[in-house]
Amino acid sequence: MRYTLFFFLLLLSACLQAQYKINLQINAPKDSIAYLRGVVFDDKNYFPKDTIRIKKNVVILQSKKPIVGGMYYVQLDKSKQRFYFILENNDNLSLEIRGGEIHSNNPRNQVYFQYQKLAKSFEVIDSLYDAEVGRGRKFSYSDKAAFFKVKTAALAAFRKKALPKLNPSEVLHIYFSALNRLDASVPDKKNYAARLAFLKGLDFNTNKLLFIPTYKELVSEYMGYYPTQADSLLKGVDQILSRVNCQSKSYPYVLNYFVQLMRNRNVQNNTEGFVKFVNTYVEKSSCNALSATVKKTLIDDAARLNKVVNLAKSPAISLPDTTGVTQDLHQFAASFDYTLLAFYAPTCDHCQKEVPEMDSTMKLIESRLNLSLGRFYVCNEPGVPQATWRKFISDYKITTNAKHVELPSVSDIRTQYDAFSNPVFFLLNRAGEIVARRISPNTLRKYFAEIQRQRMAQNP
CATH class of the missing domain: 2.60.40.1120 (Carboxypeptidase-like, regulatory domain)
Structure with missing residues (x-):
């Protein structure tokens, strides 16, 4: 039957x-x-x-x-x-x-299955890498390439042998060729020739490329050749989007990738960068790749952030702390060389990781540069029990040079700083002026590394 x-x-x-x-x-x-x-x-x-x-x-x-x-x-x-x-x-x-x-x-798929089996045999290397990253180890592009050298060589040899037997228009040929290009690349922010060579010959409008997971890797790899600063990354954005046809199936995916990239707080001056990106590729673009709803959302987001960009001095904050005593942001900032203004929520997973990491980064900078750094923490979670708020402060030991205040459920402050997500960090000088917006621990380190570089240049 x-x-x-x-x-x-x-x-x-x-x-x-x-x-x-x-x-x-x-x-x-x-x-x-x-x-x-x-x-x-x-x-x-x-x-x-x-x-x-x-x-x-x-x-x-x-x-x-x-x-x-x-x-x-x-x-x-x-x-x-x-x-x-x-x-x-x-x-x-x-x-x-x-x-x-x-x-x-299907012979083509049998080749692909053999390739996957070979890749799976190196899973122990993947696990070791994940464990190292989990322990906090930082890998440069060259360090990562060295870590995976054995695996990369074996997989590249397999692809090299298989490619001549595949039709160039086939998915597997496109996939293997893209992987070869990725394996041969080690992004170097000063190697402009390698950056150009990586881009040369890539056809981002090939529809089949969209339906394999290397498209995003190719875009990400190319952007790795640029410093993580908004003005630099925007040059890379220009290069990629100039090669992607507005009418192609892939354009909305690539555009969305860059939306997320330019929002990333690990990018220096990401606020200014995101505003410029939306202005160029969404608001003023003649390409109708986005729906009207998505387009309006991005334009509205950029408009709010543009108000933050144009802020010279931080808007005033005067709120009660955990004991009910009112604390003033500008008076507090005047007591330190720089002050971190942090909006966070005690129950936010990202906050539980980033707020203590930011505090540790501040302590490291204080000792290395002999600076006094204040922390003005704003509890940005309406209705959270005060016991939960206090426990967060105690558990993560964020009490050094710190004041903690609570934002009410209805407040213009949230709008003025566009603090509708958590965590959000700003850096102020003694005058209460905003010198860095929507930063991360990484961008904070970079900001003060530049200050240190300038000091050394002035006093060789």
Whole structure:
């Protein structure tokens, strides 16, 4: 009976003139459901395709609509195993998932499965790297390249051998070629020739490139050649977007990537950079890649931030502290060389990490540069119990040169500083002037490193 049904489905699919057909066989006793997904731009953006109920041994999946071709995966519901494969338009695939492996009648996919198996054999290196990063180790681009040297060499050798046997227009050829380019690149902010060479020859309008996870890596790798300063990164943005056709499928994804990049607080002068980016590529752009709603949201965000950019002196803050005593920001700032103004929420996960990290960074800068640094902390979580607020201060020991005040639920201060998220940090001088906006511990270090460099230049 099973074979009769299978034969009938084959006849039916032929009648439908499917643009692709997948004969999927899954042997997974613990799983009753699997998901078929296609990757778009990166491994996090995927488009849903099918939910498969594993009741029969063989499942037929097909589509009458043409596809571009790209990378897909089947994920089992309970075991969470994920199996990637390549799907081109007009493909007629047989896929079999058994245990922890996948097999196919398609030679192209068999090559890809072998490649994934080789990559999996180096998982211990990935785990070691993740552990080092978890312990706080910082990797430069060259350090990371050295750490993965053995894995990179083995995978590159596999791709080099496989590429001549693949058609240049095929997804797997595009994917392997992109990986080769990434492996050969080690971003160096002073190596302008390497930056240009990396970009040369890349066709960002190739639709198949959008449907494999290396597109985002290629853009990110190129941006790694620029200093993490807004004015520098905007030059890289100009280079990439000048090569992406406004009408291409990939343009909205690339544009959104740059929206997130220019918002990043690890970018120096990110506030000014984000405003300029939105003004150039959203507000004044003739490209209609974004929906009206998204476009309006970005323009409104930039308008709010532009008000913050134009602030010379910090708006006044006079609020009660944990004991009920009113504390004045400008009076407090006048007592220190610089003052960190921090908006945070005690229950915010990011705050629990970044607020103490920022305090530790301040202490390090104080000792190295012989500066007096104040901390003016604003509890930006309306309705939080005072016990929770006090516990946060105590647990993370943020009491050195510090005042803690509480922002009421309705306040112009939140609007004036655009402090609608947490944490948000500003740096003020003695006069209460804002010298750095929406910073991170990393950008704070860079700010004072520049001050130290100027000191050394004046007193060699």
